[in-house]
Amino acid sequence: MITLYDCATAPSPRRARILLAEKGVAHDTVQVDLKSGEQMGEAYRRINPQCTVPALRTEEGLLLADNAAITAYVEARYPEPPLLGATPAEKAEIASWNWRAEFEGLLAIAEALRNSSPAMANRALPGAVDYPQIPALAERGLARVANFFALLNDRLADRDYIAAGRFSVADITAVVAVDFARVVKQKPGDQHPHLLRWRAAMAQRPSMAL
Numbered sequence: 001m002i003t004l005y006d007c008a009t010a011p012s013p014r015r016a017r018i019l020l021a022e023k024g025v026a027h028d029t030v031q032v033d034l035k036s037g038e039q040m041g042e043a044y045r046r047i048n049p050q051c052t053v054p055a056l057r058t059e060e061g062l063l064l065a066d067n068a069a070i071t072a073y074v075e076a077r078y079p080e081p082p083l084l085g086a087t088p089a090e091k092a093e094i095a096s097w098n099w100r101a102e103f104e105g106l107l108a109i110a111e112a113l114r115n116s117s118p119a120m121a122n123r124a125l126p127g128a129v130d131y132p133q134i135p136a137l138a139e140r141g142l143a144r145v146a147n148f149f150a151l152l153n154d155r156l157a158d159r160d161y162i163a164a165g166r167f168s169v170a171d172i173t174a175v176v177a178v179d180f181a182r183v184v185k186q187k188p189g190d191q192h193p194h195l196l197r198w199r200a201a202m203a204q205r206p207s208m209a210l
């Protein structure tokens, strides 16, 4: 049986949860308590030395230590439905937008949250190494989140999906980012009608409740 190392409240493992649900892959889930720092403890470090979730143990016993590995493996092992694109052009477009949703969305929110939250003092980046907060980065992160919402709204003005005219990992990453922005008190509003329409359509997919 596949095992997903998860944390119900964190955005990165949510990407893996949605991916597995969209592929219909049965799996066990182990919750890792990020609030109490379980990811930094010896037991979890032995599972994933990067001290982050998600991680996924395959049926063959291989440990996949991040979303990049999990997505590549799951798509190759369970090709249907294709979530990384079917043609070379689709694959390129989806990869580009998945990266933008990660870099301009998720990482902007992380920058804003992790450089301001007292609970994350000295934990400005995830992973095994501690880094101090830089308050100016929190401010920059908020500006980037606003730009990300505007980017998605423009992109979705004449589209139902973020990339390649089909549902893909780019939609998954973008939904997770848009929803997670609430932790820095950002939400799409009336100025983002296309983004709101797309988010409402995404809510029809059972995976998005995860």
Ligand SMILES: N[C@@H](CCC(=O)N[C@@H](CS)C(=O)NCC(=O)O)C(=O)O
Pocket: 010, 011, 012, 013, 034, 039, 051, 052, 053, 054, 065, 066, 067, 068, 123, 125, 126, 127
């Ligand atoms: N590149 C990783 C990033 C994972 C990541 O940042 N996970 C966060 C939760 S969203 C984490 O494990 N944080 C632990 C910590 O902050 O110590 C991926 O997407 O798989």
